[in-house]
Each structure stands twice: as C-alpha cells, then as structure tokens.
Amino acid sequence: MITIFGVPSVVLFGQLLLGLINGAFYAMLSLGLAVIFGMMNIVNFAHGALYMMGALGAWILLEYFGIGYWWALVLAPLGVGIFGIVIERTMLRPLYKLDHLYGMLLTFGLSLIIQGVFRDWFGSSGQPYAIPAALSGGTNLGFMFLPTYRAWVIVASLVVCLGTWFVIERTKLGSYLRAATENAPLVQAFGIDVPRMVMLTFGAGVALAALAGVLAAPIYQVNPLMGADVIIVVFAVVVIGGMGSIMGAIVTGFLVGLVEGLTRAFYPQGSSTVVFVMMAIVLLLRPAGLFGSKPEAAGGVHVSLDAPAPAFRTEILLFLGMAALLIIGPAFVYSGFLMKAMLFALFACAFNLIAGYGRLVSFGHAMFLGTAGYVCGHAAKVWGLTPELAILTGTLSATVLGVVTGWLAIRSRGIYFAMVTLALAQMIYFVALQAPFTGGEDGLQNIPRGKLFGLFDLNDHTLLYGFVLVVFLGGFLLIAQVVRSPFGQVLKAIREHEPRAQSLGYSTDHYKLAAFTLSATLAGLAGATKAVVLQLASLTDVHWGMSGEVLLMTFLGGVGTLYGPVAGAFIVIAMQNYLASLGQWVTVIHGAIFVVCVLAFRRGLVGELIAFLGRSRKPATPAKTPQAAPEAG
Numbered sequence: 241m242i243t244i245f246g247v248p249s250v251v252l253f254g255q256l257l258l259g260l261i262n263g264a265f266y267a268m269l270s271l272g273l274a275v276i277f278g279m280m281n282i283v284n285f286a287h288g289a290l291y292m293m294g295a296l297g298a299w300i301l302l303e304y305f306g307i308g309y310w311w312a313l314v315l316a317p318l319g320v321g322i323f324g325i326v327i328e329r330t331m332l333r334p335l336y337k338l339d340h341l342y343g344m345l346l347t348f349g350l351s352l353i354i355q356g357v358f359r360d361w362f363g364s365s366g367q368p369y370a371i372p373a374a375l376s377g378g379t380n381l382g383f384m385f386l387p388t389y390r391a392w393v394i395v396a397s398l399v400v401c402l403g404t405w406f407v408i409e410r411t412k413l414g415s416y417l418r419a420a421t422e423n424a425p426l427v428q429a430f431g432i433d434v435p436r437m438v439m440l441t442f443g444a445g446v447a448l449a450a451l452a453g454v455l456a457a458p459i460y461q462v463n464p465l466m467g468a469d470v471i472i473v474v475f476a477v478v479v480i481g482g483m484g485s486i487m488g489a490i491v492t493g494f495l496v497g498l499v500e501g502l503t504r505a506f507y508p509q510g511s512s513t514v515v516f517v518m519m520a521i522v523l524l525l526r527p528a529g530l531f532g533s534k535p536e537a538a539g540g541v542h543v544s545l546d547a548p549a550p551a552f553r554t555e556i557l558l559f560l561g562m563a564a565l566l567i568i569g570p571a572f573v574y575s576g577f578l579m580k581a582m583l584f585a586l587f588a589c590a591f592n593l594i595a596g597y598g599r600l601v602s603f604g605h606a607m608f609l610g611t612a613g614y615v616c617g618h619a620a621k622v623w624g625l626t627p628e629l630a631i632l633t634g635t636l637s638a639t640v641l642g643v644v645t646g647w648l649a650i651r652s653r654g655i656y657f658a659m660v661t662l663a664l665a666q667m668i669y670f671v672a673l674q675a676p677f678t679g680g681e682d683g684l685q686n687i688p689r690g691k692l693f694g695l696f697d698l699n700d701h702t703l704l705y706g707f708v709l710v711v712f713l714g715g716f717l718l719i720a721q722v723v724r725s726p727f728g729q730v731l732k733a734i735r736e737h738e739p740r741a742q743s744l745g746y747s748t749d750h751y752k753l754a755a756f757t758l759s760a761t762l763a764g765l766a767g768a769t770k771a772v773v774l775q776l777a778s779l780t781d782v783h784w785g786m787s788g789e790v791l792l793m794t795f796l797g798g799v800g801t802l803y804g805p806v807a808g809a810f811i812v813i814a815m816q817n818y819l820a821s822l823g824q825w826v827t828v829i830h831g832a833i834f835v836v837c838v839l840a841f842r843r844g845l846v847g848e849l850i851a852f853l854g855r856s857r858k859p860a861t862p863a864k865t866p867q868a869a870p871e872a873g
Contacts, residue, residue, distance in 0.1 A: 253384040255505040256498065261390050261459065263497020264397035265452050269474045270481065270489040271401055272448035275408070278484035279421055279441045282332065282343035283655050287449050288471030289354040292464060293320050294453025296358060299369050299462045309372040309458070316454050317447040324446030328439050331839065340655050341601050342838050345795065348788060349834025356827035358464035366461025393455050400451065401490045408486055417441060472784060476519045476663040482532020483656065492530060509674055516667035520648060523660065527651050555720070558803065566709055575705045581813040582712040583770045588793040588805035589719050590762035596800030597723060597731045598755045599738075600650075603658040603787050604665025605763055607645070610782025611668060612638040612764030613771035617684035618677050620772065627690045627698055631768040638764020639757060641668075646756035650749055665784055672782045683778035687771055704773060711769050715762050720802055722758065731755055792830055795837050798844030807846055 269291060276284050284290075297316035301307040307315065327350065335342050371389045378387040408414040420427045420434050428434045453467070460466060477496050481488030496515050504511040522530060569578050587609055594600040616634030619625045625633065649660040672678045679685070689698035698704045722728050733741045734748050742748055771777045780786060793812050798804025812830070819826050841848050 252505045255501040257384065257386065257390065257501070259497040259499070259501020259504070260394055260494065261497070262500060263494035264394050265456055265470070265493075266474055266477050266497055267401050267490050267493025268397050268448055268452040268455075269470070270477045270493050271404055271486065272445040272452075273474065273478050274481075274484055274486050274489040275404070275448070276442055276445040277478075277655075278486070279417060279438060279445075280332070280336070280343070281340045281655075282335075282347070283340075283475075283659065284445070285344055285348040285471070286327075286351040286354065287347075287446075287474070288467030288469075289351040290320055290324065290446050290467070291449040291453040291456075291470070292358070292467035293323070293354065294450025295369070295457040295460075295462045295466060296362065296453075296464070297450065298454045298457045299367055302369065309454075312454050313451065317450040320450035321443040321447035325439055325443040328442040331835070332442070333435070333439075334839065338842075341658060342842070344655060344658060345791065346835055346838040348791070349831040349838065352788070352831030352834065353828050354831075355464055355468065356824045356831060359827075360824040362464050364463065364465065366463035366466075369457035369462055371458040389458060393459070396455060397452075400448070401493075404448070405486050405490060472662065472666045473515055475659050476515045476666070478529075479656070479659050479663060480515075480519050480522050480529055482529030483659075485529065485531040488529060488531030512670040512673070513667050516663050516670075519660075519663050520667075523648055523652075555802070559717070559720070562803070562806070563709075563713055566712075570705060575701060577813065577817055579705060579708045579773055580770075581810045582708055583766045583773065584790075584793065584813055585806040585809035586712050586715045587763050587766040588790050588797070588809045589716060589802075590759045590766065591790045592794050592799060592801075592805045593719055593722065593759045593762070594752075594755050595794060597728060597735060598752050599735045600752060600756060601654075601658050601791075602649075602661040602756075602759075603791070604645075604661035604663070604668075604784065605759075605790055606782055606784060606786035607665040607668040608638040608642060608760040608763040609767035609770070609786065610672060610777070610779075611641055612767035613777035613781050614672060614678050614684060616768035617687040617771045617777040620690065621684060621687050622677070626694065627692050627772050630690075631765070631772060634768030634771065635761060635764040638767065639761045642757040642760025642764075643753075645760070646753045650753050650756065662784060662787070665782075665787060669779070669782050669784070672779060678777070678779075681779065683776060684771070685776055687775040687777065689772055689775065698772065708769060708773060711765065715765060716802075716806070719762065723802065727751070727754070789830075792834060794844075795842075796833055796844055798847030798850075801844070801846045801850065804844050804846035808844065811845075 269287060273284060273287055276282055276287075294316045297319055298309065298312035301312050301315060302309075331346060331350075332343060335346065375389040375392050378385050379391075380386075408417060416427065416432055417437065420432070420437060424434045456466070473496070477492050478489060480496065481492030496518065499514055499518065500511050503514045510517075526532070566578065566582065569575075587605075591602065591605050594602060612634035614634075615637040616630045619633045620627065620630035623630075645661065645664050648664065649657055652660050673680060689704070691697050692703075692707060696703045696707070698707060723731075730741065730746055730751055733744075734746070734751060738748050767781060770781070789812065793808035794805045795808070796811060797806065797808025815826060815829065819829065822829075837844065843851055
C-alpha cells in the first residue's frame with residue numbers, strides 16, 4: 241500500500257474528495273451570501289435555514305408528490321426563492337436605510353422561526369434521500385473509487401458558481417447590479433427599477449442556497465438542523481474570501497474544503513477548527529479578506545433615545561428598588577429561577593456595555609461565558625480551589641480571552657466585527673468539544689460549591705442566593721459607574737461619531753479594546769458563578785446559540801439602557817422556564833420577538849418607555865400666530 245507522509249494514499253485521496261465536495265457546498269452557500277451582501281449590505285443569517293428548506297423541499301416533493309430529483313433541482317430553489325422575495329418585500333426593505341446589523345438580527349430571528357417550525361413538524365431525526373438512478377454507481381480510478389453522484393455535485397457547483405460570476409462581472413445586467421451598489425439613485429435616474437433588481441437579487445441568492453440543499457440531500461441526511469452549523473463555517477469562508485467578493489467566495493469555498501480534507505487525513509482532531517485558524521491568520525495579514533476590496537462598514541447599533549438618561553438620584557432609587565425586589569423575591573418566586581435570571585442579566589449587561597455604548601455587536605460573546613464556566617469548574621473539581629478562587633480563575637481566563645479576541649476583531653467594524661467574533665467563538669466551541677478537561681458532550685458535572693472564604697457553605701440555598709445577589713448587584717453597579725465615568729462618556733462619543741472622537745485626540749481602538757475586555761471579564765464572572773450555582777459547565781454555554789440568546793435579551797429589553805438588559809434577561813429566562821412544555825415553539829417565539837423588535841420597536845421595552853416618558857414631559861410649544869397678510873390694492 242502506497243503511503244504519503246505516513247497516510248495511506250486511499251485515505252488521503254478519499255479525504256481530499258470529501259473536502260472537495262464540502263468545498264462545493266461552501267462555495268455555493270458563500271456565493272449566495274456574497275451576492276446578497278454585495279447588493280444589499282445584509283448578512284443573511286437565515287441562509288443556513290434556507291439551505292435546509294431546499295433539501296427538505298426536495299424530500300417533500302419526492303415523498304408527498306412523487307416528483308423526483310431532476311424536477312426538484314428546479315422547483316425547490318424556485319419555491320425558496322419566491323419565499324425569499326416575500327421576505328425582502330415585507331421585512332428587509334424597510335431596513336435598508338438603517339444600520340446594516342439590523343438586517344443581520346432580523347434574518348437571525350427568521351432562522352430561529354424557520355428551524356423551530358420545521359423541527360416541530362419534521363422532528364430532529366434525519367431522513368434519507370435516494371440518489372437518482374442516472375447518477376448511481378461510480379468509477380474506479382485505480383488510486384480511489386469516485387462515486388458518480390459526488391463527481392456530479394462538484395461539476396454542477398463549478399458550473400453554477402462560474403456562471404454566477406460571469407453574469408455579475410461580464411454582462412450588462414451585472415454592470416447594473418454593481419452600479420446600483422455604489423449609487424442606487426443615479427442608476428434609478430437612468431430608468432432602471434433598482435428596488436425590483438434588489439428584490440430579484442435577494443431571491444436569486446436565496447435560490448442558490450436552496451439549490452445547494454437539493455444537491456446535498458442525497459449525500460447528507462435531510463433534517464431541520466442541517467444548515468445550523470454549516471452556516472457558521474460559511475461565514476468564516478466569507479470573511480476569509482472578503483465580504484461581497486464573488487470570486488473570493490468561490491475560490492475560498494473550495495480552498496477551505498480541501499484544507500479541511502487534508503487536515504482530516506493528517507490530524508483529524510483539527511479538522512473542525514482549521515477554517516477558523518485560517519480566518520484568524522488572514523485577518524492578521526489582510527483584515528478585508530483575501531479578495532476583499534469593499535470598505536468596512538463603520539456603523540454599529542445606534543440607539544437614539546428621545547429622553548436624557550435618568551438623573552443620578554432617580555438611578556439610585558431605581559437601583560434600590562431593584563435590589564429590594566430581588567431580596568424579597570425568593571418569598572414569592574423559586575430562588576433557582578431568580579439566580580439563573582440574575583446571572584444571565586449580568587451577562588446581558590456585560591454585552592450591552594459594548595453593544596449599547598461602544599457600537600460593537602459581538603455575535604460570539606458566549607465564548608467568555610462558557611470558557612469561564614469550564615475553567616472555574618475544572619479549578620474547583622480537579623484543583624480543589626475554594627469557590628471564590630475558582631470563580632476568580634474562571635473570570636481571569638475570560639479576561640485573557642477577551643484581550644486576544646478583541647485585539648483580533650477590534651479592527652473590524654459593524655457587520656465585519658460581528659462575523660469575526662462569531663467565527664472565533666465557534667473555534668472556541670470546537671476546542672471545548674475536544675479538549676480532555678471539558679468533558680466533551682457530557683460537560684463538567686457535579687462541580688463542588690464548597691465554602692466561600694472557608695466560612696459560608698454555598699450548599700445552603702439561602703447563602704447561595706445571597707452570594708449570587710451580591711455578584712449581580714456588584715457587577716451592575718460597576719457597569720453603571722463605568723457608563724457614568726469619563727471613560728463611559730468617551731465610549732458614548734465614539735458611538736455617536738467615531739471620526740470626531742478621533743479628531744479630538746482619542747485613540748478609539750484602545751477605548752473599544754478596553755470596553756471589550758471589561759465586557760468579557762463581566763461575562764466571564766457570570767459564567768464562572770453560573771458553573772458553581774448550577775454545578776455544571778456544558779457546551780450549551782459556549783455555543784453560538786447562547787450568543788443569540790444574549791442578543792435577544794439585550795435588544796428585547798433595550799440596548800443602550802442600564803435596566804433594559806436586566807428586564808430582557810428575566811423575560812427570556814421566564815419564557816424558557818414556563819413555556820418549556822411548548823417544545824420547539826419556544827424557539828419560534830424567540831425568533832418572532834427578534835423580528836418584532838427589529839421591525840416595530842428597536843429601542844426595546846425599557847428604551848421605548850424612556851422615549852415615551854421623554855415625549856410626555858416635553859412642554860408643548862405654543863403655536864406662532866401668523867400675521868395677517870396686507871390686503872391687496
């Protein structure tokens with residue numbers, strides 16, 4: 241048997257073939273994302289769910305209507321494309337004049353709705369989809385066996401990708417599309433219906449995702465979650481290739497697939513993380529990506545309230561009222577629920593520090609919560625540290641991770657920053673999945689609580705509740721002080737107009753890195769304390785879905801407000817606890833809240849309340865009495 245660097249040639253070529261097939265799907269999915277972003281500046285987070293809809297559509301056509309694979313290649317993308325057009329007309333179009341991150345948040349909510357609905361109807365188990373008879377069998381190449389269907393997938397992907405590139409880069413229609421991205425009013429002045437062109441472009445990008453799903457159906461089992469994790473890899477591919485770059489999406493998609501295949505052959509444990517390592521290296525050398533030339537979006541989430549922040553005395557009264565309610569809370573509500581809600585409220589407040597005041601929306605903040613929980617649990621269970629030292633160790637690990645992550649990501653802006661933090665967080669997730677000290681899928685269980693400072697036994701629920709209350713109130717007060725401090729005022733100045741802050745001599749990157757690190761530290765404090773309270777550290781806390789939850793908490797309550805994230809966290813945790821009997825519909829409700837928040841009240845509950853109070857307190861401006869016009873003649 242021939243070996244190459246110690247690996248049998250059959251294994252090596254087999255893994256390269258698998259990588260090439262994965263690369264074909266990466267290329268098609270990232271191509272659709274690049275088309276949509278290049279035209280609309282929207283990162284379509286629902287792309288993975290629409291990829292799943294294409295595969296599931298093909299399965300439905302076959303099982304319920306007897307329509308085979310070849311017709312499904314046309315009908316499923318067409319149906320999903322029409323669905324995408326409806327989304328663009330009804331939901332995305334009102335967001336074009338707003339910050340681009342709102343589009344990302346809306347499509348994230350849509351992905352939760354789509355996946356929740358299909359999981360409730362279809363279940364979580366996968367279903368096979370038969371390879372068409374014309375593409376069954378394979379060819380023996382001597383050094384490996386090449387299945388006919390897999391060769392077809394590679395060829396079809398190349399044809400679709402290169403055809404899309406040709407249309408956009410070499411045709412008159414493509415020139416109109418590219419011109420509309422630069423100056424839509426000017427293009428419309430020449431009689432071209434730009435809104436219709438944008439609508440059809442979004443439909444075409446969505447149809448590409450569905451076509452990839454149909455091609456994937458005979459290879460991978462069809463299930464409602466098949467697009468949930470692949471989309472994260474595709475985001476990393478898009479960042480590596482360059483946001484909005486058509487050729488970058490194609491080349492990088494196939495390149496990443498091949499690199500994954502090689503890594504799986506020589507070092508299987510690293511195959512899940514190699515794409516994110518590639519992304520980190522590329523970001524260090526070329527922050528815009530290998531083929532990226534589109535300028536970075538400087539925008540972030542900008543919340544403009546119609547009322548000033550409450551006076552200091554009012555804030556004191558609000559804080560004392562909140563503390564009093566939490567002190568007497570266990571007399572009326574289960575203390576376990578309150579402790580969990582307080583820790584997630586601290587996590588949301590930490591996230592709000594950068595999203596609301598620093599204009600940095602991280603889509604990977606769960607890595608700090610989860611990492612601190614794992615380190616704290618290991619320190620308490622294996623090293624035998626006391627709870628305060630274990631929590632301190634976990635919090636410091638989140639701080640170090642925050643410095644490194646912030647240094648890598650802080651050069652990016654807006655959507656780019658969100659994408660980079662998401663990809664880096666996914667790398668941490670795969671490390672947690674494979675590292676021996678994390679317990680893998682089982683996590684760290686039975687973490688000892690021990691005695692706080694050697695005096696207070698945290699197995700006593702009253703003492704445990706008091707400890708969590710002190711941690712939450714202390715963290716909240718620290719955030720409130722930071723927001724009111726000169727440092728917080730500089731952050732607000734950066735949020736409102738970063739170039740102006742730079743012109744005043746402030747090193748804005750340093751301020752944002754400091755805010756990001758502090759946010760990571762407080763998120764780590766919440767995660768470490770949570771590990772001690774629940775006696776568990778699991779993959780759930782480090783998964784990107786947890787980052788989505790903290791986004792929901794913050795935006796539901798009110799990003800850029802002190803008490804909004806607290807209110808949002810309590811509402812979301814209450815829904816998870818008391819609506820658990822609804823099953824997957826809880827996910828649908830979460831997604832619907834995202835959509836409603838983005839479309840109807842972007843300030844959130846507390847933000848809208850502050851704005852309403854501000855409007856009601858404004859004195860009515862007396863109308864000016866017009867002077868009588870002189871009579872003619």
